[in-house]
Amino acid sequence: MTNKTILTILLLLTLFFIFISATCIHKPPVSKTIGFSKVFIPDGIGVNIHFTGAPEKDLALIDEAHIKLIRADLTWANVERKKHTYNFSRYDLLINACEENGIRVLFILDYKNRLYGKHKSIKTDEQRHGFARFAQEAAKRYKGRGVIWEIWNEPNMAKFWGEEPNVDDYMALVKITCNAIREVDRNSIIVAPGTVGIDTKFIKGCAELGLFELVDGISVHPYREGGPETVIKGYKTLRHLIKEYTPKGKLKPRILSSEWGWGLPYLEMRIIGKKGAELKQASYLTRRFCTEALAGIACAIYYKWREDDHGMIRFNYNLKPSYTAFKVLNEQLSGYCDDVSRLNFGDEEKDFIIVFKGKSGKKIVAWRTEGINIISIPFKGKKAKGVDFLGKPVEFDVENNILHLKLSDHPVFIAW
Numbered sequence: 001m002t003n004k005t006i007l008t009i010l011l012l013l014t015l016f017f018i019f020i021s022a023t024c025i026h027k028p029p030v031s032k033t034i035g036f037s038k039v040f041i042p043d044g045i046g047v048n049i050h051f052t053g054a055p056e057k058d059l060a061l062i063d064e065a066h067i068k069l070i071r072a073d074l075t076w077a078n079v080e081r082k083k084h085t086y087n088f089s090r091y092d093l094l095i096n097a098c099e100e101n102g103i104r105v106l107f108i109l110d111y112k113n114r115l116y117g118k119h120k121s122i123k124t125d126e127q128r129h130g131f132a133r134f135a136q137e138a139a140k141r142y143k144g145r146g147v148i149w150e151i152w153n154e155p156n157m158a159k160f161w162g163e164e165p166n167v168d169d170y171m172a173l174v175k176i177t178c179n180a181i182r183e184v185d186r187n188s189i190i191v192a193p194g195t196v197g198i199d200t201k202f203i204k205g206c207a208e209l210g211l212f213e214l215v216d217g218i219s220v221h222p223y224r225e226g227g228p229e230t231v232i233k234g235y236k237t238l239r240h241l242i243k244e245y246t247p248k249g250k251l252k253p254r255i256l257s258s259e260w261g262w263g264l265p266y267l268e269m270r271i272i273g274k275k276g277a278e279l280k281q282a283s284y285l286t287r288r289f290c291t292e293a294l295a296g297i298a299c300a301i302y303y304k305w306r307e308d309d310h311g312m313i314r315f316n317y318n319l320k321p322s323y324t325a326f327k328v329l330n331e332q333l334s335g336y337c338d339d340v341s342r343l344n345f346g347d348e349e350k351d352f353i354i355v356f357k358g359k360s361g362k363k364i365v366a367w368r369t370e371g372i373n374i375i376s377i378p379f380k381g382k383k384a385k386g387v388d389f390l391g392k393p394v395e396f397d398v399e400n401n402i403l404h405l406k407l408s409d410h411p412v413f414i415a416w
Helices: 003-026 056-064 089-100 125-141 167-184 200-208 228-245 269-295 321-333
Strands: 045-048 069-075 104-110 148-151 189-196 217-221 254-260 299-302 339-342 351-358 361-368 373-378 384-388 393-399 402-407 412-415
Touching (some): 069 089, 089 104, 104 125, 125 148, 125 167, 148 167, 167 200, 189 200, 189 254, 200 228, 228 269, 254 269, 269 299, 269 339, 269 351, 321 361, 321 412
Parallel strands (some): 045 069, 045 299, 069 104, 104 148, 148 189, 217 254, 254 299
Antiparallel strands (some): 373 402, 384 412, 393 402
16 A cells, blocks of 8 residues: 555545534534423322422432422522522532432422512512523523423412412513523423412413413412312313413413322311321322322322421421322332223212223222222222232222222222
8 A cells, every 4th residue: 555545545534533523513412301201100299398408318218209209499589699699509409319319300489589679579670580580590500400490389379479469460470480491491391370279260360461372381289178089170170271271383281280288187187186187198198199190180299298287207207107108109000100091980979990001001099089889890800909008908809800899088009
């Protein structure tokens, strides 16, 4: 091979690598778009926390219960203590620890900041621009990490809005905040308004001002009297509202139940005692998430993590039955949540037999809202075994391929 030939080959190789390098440099970055979870259980259900940083004990217990989603306040006044200076250090620790444990974060962007005036609520342009800048800084910092952004908490309550709720003021804040977030992360997931109750009057007012065009999800806190099954009608009404006000060509926003739980005093504790109320709380947790899986909502957050009344664990970190129920639910239905339907047996208002299908097979979760009822359903096999909502083994009678189910307000899981 002559020197001239060698030089020609080297020149061609050099041009080739330059071309490849230039192609790699100008290749657009891969988008880290993360939408809502495709599988409701366990990925779409979670718990509301009230800590920042990375407390080992809390995170270890959350991980042991296979919880994959948390909701936490990202409070403006805590981050911006000096104008235009932002300190996210405590939230950095939290999101880093969650990421290491495979936990997704829903951050609530919330509350006023006295640096921008002494108004009780957000009502001036200075406040709105200040809040939007704070939200933008957060979105830029945590871009690509799967954060769901919720704009405010319960703005339809004076307690949290700061004064008499005002749809116009709230929507002025939502519009500027959504735009600020999407300027730095066009793939961000934004939800609102996080109303207490399924407040269709407040949500309709927001919809008339363009809410459904701006956000990816409509979040509600469906607190109510009675059992969790009563929420089905509320979600149906909300879906009609979303369908009516979502512009043609725009994806309809999903429904999120971003806060909901039951304190012991609201569970007849005076009548059935603390132990009975804690069992009822745990039963409601299971029934709630199964009902919402059937309803097809995007995410559901239990209120709350650590407290003696509402919490899944007590202040002293002792576990309550609701913690066990959450863990058992995740263990029983992981791999079974690709398709969810209901068998029409028994009383439509009281008897619930929910079928969960997935890559791991098929299971049913069955309960009755009140009283006792025995229902017979088709079943292949001579024996049926399962567990109750706290993981205790349960056996069922099967005769001639008919399963006789004794339903109560305590849900049971059965391989089907």
